[in-house]
Amino acid sequence: MELRLAYFYPTLMNLYGDRGNVQVLSQRCRWRGIDLVVDEIGIGDRPNLSAYDLAFFGGGQDKEQYKIGADLVQTKAVNLRASIEDGLVMLAICGGLQLLGEYYRPLQGPPLQGISVFDLRTEGGHVRAIGNVIVQAEPELGTKLQLIGFENHSGRTYLGPGCRPLGRVVKGFGNNGKDGSEGARYRNCIGTYLHGPLLPKNPELADYLLRLALQRKYGRVDLAPLDDQLEKETREYVMSRVRRPHFLKAECR
Numbered sequence: 001m002e003l004r005l006a007y008f009y010p011t012l013m014n015l016y017g018d019r020g021n022v023q024v025l026s027q028r029c030r031w032r033g034i035d036l037v038v039d040e041i042g043i044g045d046r047p048n049l050s051a052y053d054l055a056f057f058g059g060g061q062d063k064e065q066y067k068i069g070a071d072l073v074q075t076k077a078v079n080l081r082a083s084i085e086d087g088l089v090m091l092a093i094c095g096g097l098q099l100l101g102e103y104y105r106p107l108q109g110p111p112l113q114g115i116s117v118f119d120l121r122t123e124g125g126h127v128r129a130i131g132n133v134i135v136q137a138e139p140e141l142g143t144k145l146q147l148i149g150f151e152n153h154s155g156r157t158y159l160g161p162g163c164r165p166l167g168r169v170v171k172g173f174g175n176n177g178k179d180g181s182e183g184a185r186y187r188n189c190i191g192t193y194l195h196g197p198l199l200p201k202n203p204e205l206a207d208y209l210l211r212l213a214l215q216r217k218y219g220r221v222d223l224a225p226l227d228d229q230l231e232k233e234t235r236e237y238v239m240s241r242v243r244r245p246h247f248l249k250a251e252c253r
């Protein structure tokens with residue numbers, strides 16, 4: 001079996017080792033004899049996204065978001081929106097999540113237009129949300145699934161009725177520090193503020209994405225279980241040390 005993954009802006013949108021998410025998907029496929037072909041999609045590229053099963057879009061600082069923002073809207077929005085409607089499985093982290101919404105208005109500088117895959121809007125806040133996060137995933141992802149990660153963002157994201165959250169914040173800040181929501185979901189597209197990178201610490205989520213992609217492409221899912229003992233020990237260690245989030249001034253970006 002073969003899956004193809006479109007990796008958006010890998011050199012610019014790669015905060016806190018977000019690239020590790022793609023490495024985890026590749027390795028978990030390899031261990032199961034599935035070939036994951038990764039194509040890097042950069043500024044100016046016009047990929048035929050209907051040829052892909054998965055897509056990944058990492059986080060970035062405001063300055064990187066400004067570098068790719070116009071390209072995303074002008075050369076990729078139509079194709080990407082259509083593919084997500086068609087069931088493309090996508091994971092977007094932090095700055096990527098924000099640009100899949102309607103807009104991100106940073107604290108300084110003009111607003112960045114998003115591509116409205118998600119019904120959400122993001123406003124820059126005066127203090128950054130920084131710290132470890134625990135999220136209780138929504139039941140569709142697994143009734144007992146808790147996700148862990150690290151957040152560092154100025155943006156406060158507010159979801160509209162057209163998308164659901166990825167989960168509820170147990171510890172940390174999440175989308176906006178007020179309504180308890182974290183991340184967003186629309187069809188097979190998941191967005192989250194969790195860096196870390198996310199998937200090495202949350203292998204269940206990696207397999208959830210692979211299952212969706214295999215189901216869509218082959219109509220069946222055959223994912224052999226893996227030995228995740230090391231990942232489980234890492235999670236337990238991190239969870240035992242998660243404290244309340246702390247905040248720095250926005251100028252410290």
Ligand SMILES: NC(=O)CC[C@H](N)C(=O)O
Pocket residue numbers: 015058059060061062065093094095096152153154155156
């Ligand atoms: N960690 C990130 O991807 C940051 C996203 C955005 N620049 C913000 O500060 O909100």
